[in-house]
Amino acid sequence: MVGASRRFDFSASHRYWRDEWSQQENERVFGKCTSPYGHGHNYTLDVTIRGTPDPATGMIMNMVDLKALVNEVLDAFDHKHLNEDTPYFKDLIPTTENIVRVLWRLIAPRLPAGVALAHLRLYEMRDLWADYDGSDEASFSRSYVFSAAHRLHSAQLSDAENQQLYGKCNNPNGHGHNYTLEVTVDGAVDPQTGMVIDMVALDGQVRGVIDTLDHKHIDREVPWFAARASTGEHIVLYLWELLAARLEGQLRHLRLWETQNNVFEYSGER
Ligand SMILES: [Zn+2]
Ligand SMILES: [Zn+2]
Numbered sequence: 001m002v003g004a005s006r007r008f009d010f011s012a013s014h015r016y017w018r019d020e021w022s023q024q025e026n027e028r029v030f031g032k033c034t035s036p037y038g039h040g041h042n043y044t045l046d047v048t049i050r051g052t053p054d055p056a057t058g059m060i061m062n063m064v065d066l067k068a069l070v071n072e073v074l075d076a077f078d079h080k081h082l083n084e085d086t087p088y089f090k091d092l093i094p095t096t097e098n099i100v101r102v103l104w105r106l107i108a109p110r111l112p113a114g115v116a117l118a119h120l121r122l123y124e125m126r127d128l129w130a131d132y133d134g135s136d137e138a139s140f141s142r143s144y145v146f147s148a149a150h151r152l153h154s155a156q157l158s159d160a161e162n163q164q165l166y167g168k169c170n171n172p173n174g175h176g177h178n179y180t181l182e183v184t185v186d187g188a189v190d191p192q193t194g195m196v197i198d199m200v201a202l203d204g205q206v207r208g209v210i211d212t213l214d215h216k217h218i219d220r221e222v223p224w225f226a227a228r229a230s231t232g233e234h235i236v237l238y239l240w241e242l243l244a245a246r247l248e249g250q251l252r253h254l255r256l257w258e259t260q261n262n263v264f265e266y267s268g269e270r
Helices: 023-034 063-074 096-110 159-170 199-210 232-246
Strands: 002-014 039-051 116-125 128-132 137-150 175-188 251-257 263-266
Touching: 002 063, 002 116, 023 199, 039 063, 039 096, 063 096, 096 116, 096 128, 096 137, 137 199, 175 199, 175 232, 199 232, 232 251, 232 263
Parallel strands: none
Antiparallel strands: 002 039, 039 116, 116 128, 128 137, 137 175, 175 251, 251 263
């Protein structure tokens, strides 16, 4: 089986609100998204299909057909108010997790025989997205930025070996990066909130952990790195250790961008 993906865009407004909750409870859970007038996003949808390439065409399905079929679904969402103009969100909060699951239900049955819908990723913003593969659970990801100084230097190597191994990154006075951390959590989508995790709580926990590094010199100010080189591998392990303890079994994946070119990932030892 081979996979193929195509990206789609649509723009829509929405509002998060539960009539049976007080204003205060709505605001506690949904924050600014409770505004009665609604607000909007440029959504990006990545559709991945899976199948066996046709021997004659070499394709799982013609991308032109996939484009037409998905756009037919998205026409009902594009430049609409999701709560008011579509039938799907009368009792369902139009969170990214819920929208991606509705899109799955609409797109999957439209695919021709022999072609399976393998994965959907829906970005609400560049730093917030949900993934869904048709199962009972969904995953939710957010990315966060922090800035820190560090020096690559191993206490287990000589000064000459450190210089040889790490080069410029061994500069005694250090250097710094804007790190981007992508945090992925998963779980069942809460029927009341439409979320796999309380987003306000997630932000608080991640910010709390990131603050231990943000605007710090990692080697000099963070005890965990006293005996460990502050490589991307070690930083992602450090972040995992702290976040896994706070996210009650929901942490699934971390991706740490040190620069645009260097990325480090960890999913725990499973
Ligand atoms: Zn929104
Ligand atoms: Zn560096």
